[in-house]
Amino acid sequence: MSPRLRIRSQTFRSTSSAFTFDVPVDNGLKRSCRSVRKRKKRVLYPEGTSRKAPTQGSSAANYLLVFLLLILAFQVFNAIENLDDNLLRYDILGLEKTLWREVIGQPTALALLVKSLSQYLNTHVHDCPMVLSLHGPTGTGKSFVGRLIAKHFEMVAGHHLVFRLYARSHCPDDGATCATRITAMVKEAVQKAEQEEKVPLIVFDDVEALPEEVLDLLQVLTGPNQPPEHLSAIYILIGSLGHEIVSKFVVRNASLCSLQPLELDSLVKGHLASWLSQKHPLYSNTLPIPFGLLGREHIRHCFWEEMITEGFVPAEQEMENLLSELQYVLSGECEYALTGCKSVVSRVNQMHWKENHTCAGSL
Numbered sequence: 001m002s003p004r005l006r007i008r009s010q011t012f013r014s015t016s017s018a019f020t021f022d023v024p025v026d027n028g029l030k031r032s033c034r035s036v037r038k039r040k041k042r043v044l045y046p047e048g049t050s051r052k053a054p055t056q057g058s059s060a061a062n063y064l065l066v067f068l069l070l071i072l073a074f075q076v077f078n079a080i081e082n083l084d085d086n087l088l089r090y091d092i093l094g095l096e097k098t099l100w101r102e103v104i105g106q107p108t109a110l111a112l113l114v115k116s117l118s119q120y121l122n123t124h125v126h127d128c129p130m131v132l133s134l135h136g137p138t139g140t141g142k143s144f145v146g147r148l149i150a151k152h153f154e155m156v157a158g159h160h161l162v163f164r165l166y167a168r169s170h171c172p173d174d175g176a177t178c179a180t181r182i183t184a185m186v187k188e189a190v191q192k193a194e195q196e197e198k199v200p201l202i203v204f205d206d207v208e209a210l211p212e213e214v215l216d217l218l219q220v221l222t223g224p225n226q227p228p229e230h231l232s233a234i235y236i237l238i239g240s241l242g243h244e245i246v247s248k249f250v251v252r253n254a255s256l257c258s259l260q261p262l263e264l265d266s267l268v269k270g271h272l273a274s275w276l277s278q279k280h281p282l283y284s285n286t287l288p289i290p291f292g293l294l295g296r297e298h299i300r301h302c303f304w305e306e307m308i309t310e311g312f313v314p315a316e317q318e319m320e321n322l323l324s325e326l327q328y329v330l331s332g333e334c335e336y337a338l339t340g341c342k343s344v345v346s347r348v349n350q351m352h353w354k355e356n357h358t359c360a361g362s363l
């Protein structure tokens with residue numbers, strides 16, 4: 001047998017056990033043919049049908065997808081609306097305008113205050129209360145700002161959700177009694193606020209005069225581990241603690257005379273924060289807001305505003321006399337008033353009184 005015939009007979013043997021007339025198909029051969037042969041591109045349509053390609057049928061999945069996307073867009077829109085609603089409810093823009101109109105020479109403090117209040121009031125759900133502590137030398141506007149914010153909140157949230165406490169008048173007795181009274185008061189405030197879905201405001205003025213027990217209580221109240229209704233609240237602590245740090249910084253950078261907001265923010269805040277947290281652990285929960293010394297021009301502005309309010313405009317010399325009655329710390333070409341605008345009101349009143357009496361005497 002020739003070698004060719006032998007191969008054939010071997011293939012037959014491997015594919016069929018009985019003899020047939022079918023031509024044996026070699027799988028390997030078939031695979032190679034398939035890869036070599038080109039398919040015809042012509043499509044064979046059945047007789048009597050349209051030769052156009054079938055249009056893609058609309059699937060229910062597409063409708064479902066569009067529907068889900070619409071729901072998602074609606075929810076995102078709603079969430080953004082709610083954020084705006086909350087800010088509108090507390091009229092933060094109105095508060096910002098009032099602060100910038102009334103407060104002189106404290107751009108860093110005002111920017112920080114407005115930014116933190118609007119961030120906190122963006123939402124009603126919070127995981128800890130917000131505590132702002134205002135620090136700086138006397139007469140620079142800390143209590144004034146506290147009063148303006150409290151008045152604003154009384155208007156937008158209601159008197160019953162705003163508490164103003166002056167250490168000396170609200171804590172005349174021993175620390176433990178005062179702490180019990182404050183605990184009851186804060187509890188009442190947060191419960192009322194929760195019922196109305198609002199945020200209460202609690203302002204403590206003259207914090208240095210608070211007894212140690214009250215400072216410890218405040219540390220607990222302003223911490224994160226609290227009953228849920230205590231987590232949504234704003235505390236403002238006002239005191240002169242750390243005033244030396246702020247004053248030193250302002251005087252050292254006096255070559256600028258008017259400080260850039262960011263410089264006072266970054267330098268004083270970092271140093272002040274660590275210094276304060278060493279004084280009492282309460283301050284590790286707070287955001288310190290620095291109130292810088294006021295320059296001579298700021299004091300002039302204070303006098304001017306107060307006189308306009310009282311209904312008279314001073315002569316240039318009169319203004320210079322008033323300004324020179326105050327004490328200043330000198331740094332380079334800059335003068336900073338040691339008592340800020342604190343005595344402005346009393347001096348203008350004195351002037352007013354003198355003027356009235358002179359007039360009465362001359363009549």
Ligand SMILES: Nc1ncnc2c1ncn2[C@@H]1O[C@H](COP(=O)(O)OP(=O)(O)OP(=O)(O)O)[C@@H](O)[C@H]1O
Nearest residue numbers: 102103104137138139140141142143144240341342
């Ligand atoms: N930056 C300021 N802008 C406008 N007015 C001011 C400013 N600072 C002080 N005043 C005026 O001076 C008065 C006294 O200021 P304020 O009581 O706020 O000072 P303070 O910083 O709280 O000082 P202290 O630490 O001594 O209490 C205010 O009622 C206000 O009339």
